[in-house]
Amino acid sequence: MSEAARKEGREAALMALSALLGARLSAAAAIREAHGRDESWHAVAMPDAVAFAETTDEVAAIMRICAAHGMPVIPFGAGTSLEGHVSAVHGGLSLDLSRMDRIIEVNTADLDVRVEAGITRKVLNDYLRDTGLFFPIDPGANATLGGMAATRASGTNAVRYGTMRENVLALTAVMADGSIIRTGTRARKSSAGYDLTRLLIGSEGTLGIITELTLRLYGIPEAVRSGVVPFASIEGAVDAVIETIQSGLPVARIEILDPLSIRACNAYSKLALAEVPTLFVEFHGTEASVAEQADRFGAIAAGHGGQQAEWASKPEDRTRLWEARHNAYYAALAFQPGKKGMVTDVCVPISRLAEAISGTLADLETSFLKAPIVGHAGDGNFHMLLLMDPSDPRDLAEATRIHDLMVARALSLGGTCTGEHGIGEGKIKFLEAEHGPGVGVMRAIKQALDPKGILNPGKIFAG
Amino acid sequence: MSEAARKEGREAALMALSALLGARLSAAAAIREAHGRDESWHAVAMPDAVAFAETTDEVAAIMRICAAHGMPVIPFGAGTSLEGHVSAVHGGLSLDLSRMDRIIEVNTADLDVRVEAGITRKVLNDYLRDTGLFFPIDPGANATLGGMAATRASGTNAVRYGTMRENVLALTAVMADGSIIRTGTRARKSSAGYDLTRLLIGSEGTLGIITELTLRLYGIPEAVRSGVVPFASIEGAVDAVIETIQSGLPVARIEILDPLSIRACNAYSKLALAEVPTLFVEFHGTEASVAEQADRFGAIAAGHGGQQAEWASKPEDRTRLWEARHNAYYAALAFQPGKKGMVTDVCVPISRLAEAISGTLADLETSFLKAPIVGHAGDGNFHMLLLMDPSDPRDLAEATRIHDLMVARALSLGGTCTGEHGIGEGKIKFLEAEHGPGVGVMRAIKQALDPKGILNPGKIFAG
Numbered sequence: 001m002s003e004a005a006r007k008e009g010r011e012a013a014l015m016a017l018s019a020l021l022g023a024r025l026s027a028a029a030a031i032r033e034a035h036g037r038d039e040s041w042h043a044v045a046m047p048d049a050v051a052f053a054e055t056t057d058e059v060a061a062i063m064r065i066c067a068a069h070g071m072p073v074i075p076f077g078a079g080t081s082l083e084g085h086v087s088a089v090h091g092g093l094s095l096d097l098s099r100m101d102r103i104i105e106v107n108t109a110d111l112d113v114r115v116e117a118g119i120t121r122k123v124l125n126d127y128l129r130d131t132g133l134f135f136p137i138d139p140g141a142n143a144t145l146g147g148m149a150a151t152r153a154s155g156t157n158a159v160r161y162g163t164m165r166e167n168v169l170a171l172t173a174v175m176a177d178g179s180i181i182r183t184g185t186r187a188r189k190s191s192a193g194y195d196l197t198r199l200l201i202g203s204e205g206t207l208g209i210i211t212e213l214t215l216r217l218y219g220i221p222e223a224v225r226s227g228v229v230p231f232a233s234i235e236g237a238v239d240a241v242i243e244t245i246q247s248g249l250p251v252a253r254i255e256i257l258d259p260l261s262i263r264a265c266n267a268y269s270k271l272a273l274a275e276v277p278t279l280f281v282e283f284h285g286t287e288a289s290v291a292e293q294a295d296r297f298g299a300i301a302a303g304h305g306g307q308q309a310e311w312a313s314k315p316e317d318r319t320r321l322w323e324a325r326h327n328a329y330y331a332a333l334a335f336q337p338g339k340k341g342m343v344t345d346v347c348v349p350i351s352r353l354a355e356a357i358s359g360t361l362a363d364l365e366t367s368f369l370k371a372p373i374v375g376h377a378g379d380g381n382f383h384m385l386l387l388m389d390p391s392d393p394r395d396l397a398e399a400t401r402i403h404d405l406m407v408a409r410a411l412s413l414g415g416t417c418t419g420e421h422g423i424g425e426g427k428i429k430f431l432e433a434e435h436g437p438g439v440g441v442m443r444a445i446k447q448a449l450d451p452k453g454i455l456n457p458g459k460i461f462a463g
Numbered sequence: 464m465s466e467a468a469r470k471e472g473r474e475a476a477l478m479a480l481s482a483l484l485g486a487r488l489s490a491a492a493a494i495r496e497a498h499g500r501d502e503s504w505h506a507v508a509m510p511d512a513v514a515f516a517e518t519t520d521e522v523a524a525i526m527r528i529c530a531a532h533g534m535p536v537i538p539f540g541a542g543t544s545l546e547g548h549v550s551a552v553h554g555g556l557s558l559d560l561s562r563m564d565r566i567i568e569v570n571t572a573d574l575d576v577r578v579e580a581g582i583t584r585k586v587l588n589d590y591l592r593d594t595g596l597f598f599p600i601d602p603g604a605n606a607t608l609g610g611m612a613a614t615r616a617s618g619t620n621a622v623r624y625g626t627m628r629e630n631v632l633a634l635t636a637v638m639a640d641g642s643i644i645r646t647g648t649r650a651r652k653s654s655a656g657y658d659l660t661r662l663l664i665g666s667e668g669t670l671g672i673i674t675e676l677t678l679r680l681y682g683i684p685e686a687v688r689s690g691v692v693p694f695a696s697i698e699g700a701v702d703a704v705i706e707t708i709q710s711g712l713p714v715a716r717i718e719i720l721d722p723l724s725i726r727a728c729n730a731y732s733k734l735a736l737a738e739v740p741t742l743f744v745e746f747h748g749t750e751a752s753v754a755e756q757a758d759r760f761g762a763i764a765a766g767h768g769g770q771q772a773e774w775a776s777k778p779e780d781r782t783r784l785w786e787a788r789h790n791a792y793y794a795a796l797a798f799q800p801g802k803k804g805m806v807t808d809v810c811v812p813i814s815r816l817a818e819a820i821s822g823t824l825a826d827l828e829t830s831f832l833k834a835p836i837v838g839h840a841g842d843g844n845f846h847m848l849l850l851m852d853p854s855d856p857r858d859l860a861e862a863t864r865i866h867d868l869m870v871a872r873a874l875s876l877g878g879t880c881t882g883e884h885g886i887g888e889g890k891i892k893f894l895e896a897e898h899g900p901g902v903g904v905m906r907a908i909k910q911a912l913d914p915k916g917i918l919n920p921g922k923i924f925a926g
Contacts, residue, residue: 109709109814152654163652165661166629181901187810188842189626190879191615191665192897193886193923194905198628198661202654219711246572248682289752347650351572379651416653423656434655438644441912442657448911449904460656 001070010091013069014049017093020061024052035076035086035094039141039329041340041390042084042426047074047094054099056172056180056211063209064178066093066454074456075205077144078120081151082343083424085204089458097146100211103127111217112169112186117146117210133217136161139420140326146210151422152202156325159245159378160252160284161218163420164201171197172212176450186214199445204422205456207449221284225294226253226318227309229301234258234277234361236305238354241279241377243300245350249293253282253322254378258361260335261328261372261385268331269324279377280325281309282318325374332372332385339387342399342426346410347381347419359409360384363402369395371402381419407433423460431460464533473554476532477512480556483524487515498539498549498557502604502792504803504853505547505889510537510557517562519635519643519674526672527641529556529917537919538668540607541583544614545806546887548667552921560609563674566590574680575632575649580609580673596680599624602883603789609673614885615665619788622708622841623715623747624681626883627664634660635675639913649677662908667885668919670912684747688757689716689781690772692764697721697740697824699768701817704742704840706763708813712756716745716785717841721824723798724791724835724848731794732787742840743788744772745781788837795835795848802850805862805889809873810844810882822872823847826865832858834865844882870896886923894923 001009018025026032027049036046048071053059066073072092079086088094100116101123107113108131115124120142125134139148139155147153149171154163161167170184183196200208231237234256241254257265259275266273279301283293298309312318324331333341348356357373364371364384375382386402388395407417407430417430432439443461446453457463464472481488489495490512499509511534516522529536535555542549551557563579564586570576571594578587585605588597602611602618610616612634617626624630633647646659663671694700700719707714720728722738729736742764746756761772775781787794796804811819820836827834827847838845849865851858870880870893880886880893895902906924909916920926 107812107814109705110812111709112812152652152658154652158652162629165652165658166625175904179900179903181904182899183901185874185879185897186812186877187844187873187879187882188813189615189617189621189628189810189844189882191808191881191883191885192879192890193665193894193902194670194908195615195628195658195661195665196898196901196904198658199908202656202658207657242572246574345654347652349570349573349575349649350651351570381650381652410650411648414649416648416650416655418654419650419652420654422654427655431656434648435659436645437642438646438659439656440642441638441644441659444911445657445662445908448907 009069013071016065026050036088038079038081038086040082041342045087045089047088048091050094050096052096052099059174059211060178060180063174067177072454072457075209077147080141080143082421083426085424114214116212118144120144132220134220135215145213149201149210150205154420156253167216170214171200171210173200173208173210175208176455204459206460223287223290225290226282227311229279229309230274230307231277232305237277237279240301240304240306242350245378252284255280256375256377258373261374264331264335264372265324268334328374336387342386344384344403344406345418345421348410348413348415350380352413353380360406363405369398428462472532476528476534479528489513499551501542501544501549503545504805508550508552510551511554513557513559515559515562522637522674523641523643526637530640535917535920538672540610543604543606545884546889548887577677579675581607583607595683597683598678608676612664612673613668617883619716630679633677634663634673636663636671636673638671639918667922669923686750686753688753689745690774692742692772693737693770694740695768700740700742703764703767703769705813708841715747718743719838719840721836724837727794727798727835728787731797791837799850802852805849807847807866807869808881808884811873811876811878813843815876816843823869826868832861891925
C-alpha cells in the first residue's frame with residue numbers, strides 16, 4: 001500500500017469511528033501519549049487516536065471499520081504490561097477497554113464469574129469479598145482481567161492456583177473481521193473442538209480482542225499464614241524452595257528476593273528487613289493445616305541456612321508485606337532515580353533454578369549495571385530488574401548483553417524466555433530460539449485469523 | 464481432483480511408503496480392518512494401508528510422502544476412542560504409533576516425564592511405580608498417551624488432578640507438511656507466543672501428529688481411601704456430589720452409577736453391590752487428611768440419604784472396585800449382547816448436574832432403549848450408554864433422539880456436548896450448536912495448518 005493510500009485509509013477510518021463514538025474517540029496528544037506507553041523501558045509509540053469502547057458490539061463495530069480501512073487496532077487495558085505490548089508501533093487505534101468493567105454474573109454455586117475485560121483484579125476481588133470467594137491470579141500490578149488473559153499472566157499465587165491459562169473457562173472475543181465468538185462454556189472440562197480459549201490466552205491482542213471472560217473462583221481460605229524467612233545465602237534460599245516444591249508442600253506463595261531487592265523494598269515500603277537473601281512465603285488452608293505446612297517448611301528452611309520465620313500475625317501486616325513485594329518493581333526503579341527497568345522473566349524447571357539464578361548473579365558481578373532479583377521461585381520463574389537508561393547506548397547494550405545470557409541459559413536448562421510477561425516487542429528475538437519451526441505454525445495461525453495484520457502489529461512477531 | 468488422479472496419487476504414495484517402511488507397511492485386510500474401528504458403534508472404515516512408525520523422523524518422512532500425493536493420514540494409538548476417531552472415512556493411511564512406546568526421560572526432581580506417543584498409561588504407571596510418582600489421567604481404557612492428548616481425555620481423577628489439558632507441558636508433533644515442531648518447555652509456565660501445546664491437545668489428529676509428550680507427574684499419595692456409598696435416590700447422590708464440590712473437599716474421585724449400571728457391573732465384574740444409585744469415591748493425602756476427608760464426606764452423604772460408606776480396606780479391593788468402574792462400558796455392552804453402545808458425554812456446571820441427569824432419566828423413561836448412566840460427577844460430566852443396534856433404523860433413530868435431547872439440555876445449562884471423548888465423526892452436528900461462529904475460526908486454523916485436508920479428514924468437521 002502506498003503511503004498516500006495508507007494515510008487516506010486512516011483518515012476515512014477516523015471519520016467513521018468519530019461518527020460511531022463521538023466524544024469517546026480522542027486524538028488529544030496527552031491521551032494518545034498515555035496509551036502509547038506501558039510500564040516498561042520501551043519507547044512510547046503513540047496511536048493516531050484512542051477509542052473508549054463500552055460494549056462487545058461496539059468493539060465489533062470498531063473492528064469492522066478498522067478492517068475496512070486497514071487501520072491497526074491495539075487493545076489497551078490498564079497499561080501495566082512490561083514488554084511494550086500497547087505501543088502503537090505502526091500507529092492506528094488504541095482500543096481502551098477500561099470502561100468495560102462490569103461484573104456480569106457471579107455463580108457462587110459453581111465458583112465462577114463472568115466479567116467484562118476492562119475490570120481490574122482488585123476491583124473484582126473487592127466485589128467478591130462478601131461472597132467468600134476470590135480470584136487468585138495476582139501479577140502484582142492492578143491489571144485488567146482482559147490484559148492478564150492476553151499476556152497469560154500469573155504472579156505470586158500461581159504455584160498453588162495456576163496461571164490465567166488454568167483459570168479462564170470461557171472468553172468472548174472480537175476477531176479481526178469484526179465477528180464475535182464465544183469460546184468455552186461454564187463446564188469445567190470439554191473436548192469439543194479446538195481450544196480457542198487457550199489460543200487467545202497469551203496471544204497479546206494479535207489474534208482477537210478479548211471483551212469478556214468467565215473465570216474460576218476459589219473459596220477464601222479459612223486460615224492464611226504469611227511470613228518472611230532470611231537466609232545466609234541465595235543458594236540456601238533457592239535450595240529451600242526446590243525442596244519445598246519437590247516435597248509436594250502445597251505452598252500458596254513462595255517468593256525470593258535478593259539483598260539488593262530487600263534494600264530497595266526497605267527504602268520504598270518503609271520496612272526494616274535484614275538485607276540478606278529472603279523468602280516471602282504464604283500458606284492457605286485450615287488453621288491446623290497451615291500450622292502443619294508452616295512447621296514442615298520451617299524444617300526445610302532450617303536445613304538450608306534459613307532463620308526462624310517471622311510470621312505476619314495481623315491481616316494488615318500481611319497486606320503490608322505483599323504490597324511491598326508487589327511494589328518491588330517500583331522500589332527498584334526508585335533505587336536509581338532516572339533509570340528504567342529492563343524486566344527479565346525467565347522460567348526454568350525447578351531443579352535448575354539454582355543454576356539459573358547463580359549464573360545470572362555471576363554475570364551481574366562482571367557488570368556495571370545494578371539489577372535486583374525477585375522471583376516467583378516456586379514456579380522456577382524469576383526477574384532480574386536491570387536498571388538502565390535506554391537512551392544511553394552503553395547501558396542499553398550492557399542490559400541487552402546480560403539479558404541475552406540469562407535467556408540463553410534458561411533455554412539450555414529446559415526453560416522459557418518469559419514465564420508471565422509475554423513477548424510483546426521486547427522478546428521477539430527470543431521466540432525463534434525457543435520455538436524454532438513452531439514460530440512458523442504461529443505465523444500461519446496469525447495469517448489465517450488476521451490476514452490484514454491489523455491486530456496489534458509488531459508484537460510477538462517482527463513487522 | 465478426478466477419481467483417476469486420486470487413485471494414481473494413492474498408489475504412488477503406497478509405493479513410496481513401502482520403499483520407506485518395508486514390512487512395516489501392511490495392506491493385509493485383517494490389519495486394515497482392525498485399524499478402521501474404535502470401541503464405538505461407528506461403522507468401520509478401512510484405510511488403504513497401515514504404517515507402523517518407529518521414530519518422529521519416520522513419521523515426518525511418511526507425512527512428506529502423503530502430503531506430496533494427497534493421501535489422508537489417520538493417527539492410530541490403541542483404538543480405544545469412542546467417536547469413530549480412527550476410521551478412515553476417506554481411505555488413506557492409518558499411522559500406527561504403538562511401537563513408539565519408549566520412556567525417554569524421567570525427571571523425578573521436576574516431577575515430569577518425556578515419553579513417545581504410543582506408550583499406554585498403564586505401561587507408563589507400571590514403570591513409574593518405583594519412583595514414587597504417577598501420571599493421574601485415567602480414561603478407563605488403556606489408551607496411549609498420544610491418543611489421550613489428541614482427544615483431551617480425562618477420566619475419574621480429573622476432579623482432583625485436571626485433564627490432559629492441564630497435565631501436558633510440551634509436545635513434539637509432525638505437521639501436515641512433514642515439519643517437526645516442539646511446543647512448550649519443561650518450565651511450569653510460559654508466556655512465549657501462542658499456546659500450540661493446548662491447540663494440539665484435543666485436535667484429534669486433524670492439525671498434527673503428536674509423537675512425543677512431556678507430562679506432569681505427581682507423588683503417589685501416602686494414603687488412599689476408596690469406598691462405595693449407596694443412596695436412596697439418584698437426586699440424593701447427585702446433591703451429595705454437588706455439596707462435596709461446593710464445599711471445596713479435595714476428593715480425588717467421585718463417580719456416580721445408576722442402578723442399571725450397578726446391575727451390569729455386578730454381573731460383569733462379579734460384585735454384589737446393592738442395585739441402587741451409588742457413588743464410588745476416593746480420597747488422597749496423608750493418613751490423617753484422608754480420614755478427615757472421609758468423615759466430612761460421610762456427613763455430607765448422610766444429609767442426602769446416603770448410607771454408611773463401605774471402605775475398600777485392602778489395595779486389591781480398591782483395584783477391584785476401580786476396575787469394575789473402568790469396565791462399566793464393557794459391562795453395559797455385555798448386558799444386552801448384540802447391541803452396541805452410543806456413549807454420550809455431556810458436561811455441565813456442577814450446580815446444574817441434578818437437572819441434567821434427572822432430565823435424561825425422564826427422557827429414558829419414555830424410551831424403549833436401555834441406557835445405564837455412569838459419570839465423573841465431580842466434574843459435572845456423565846455418560847448415558849445407549850444400548851442399540853446401529854443396523855436397526857428404529858434403534859438408531861431413537862438413540863439419536865435421546866442423545867440430541869441430552870446435548871440440547873446440557874448446552875442450555877451452560878455445558879458442553881463432550882466432556883472428554885471428543886467430536887470425532889459422531890458429534891460433528893453438535894459443534895456448531897455449541898460454538899457458533901467459533902467453528903469458523905476453527906476451520907480457518909485447520910485450513911491454515913492442513914491446506915490439503917489430509918490430516919484425519921472427516922473428523923471434528925464434516926467433509
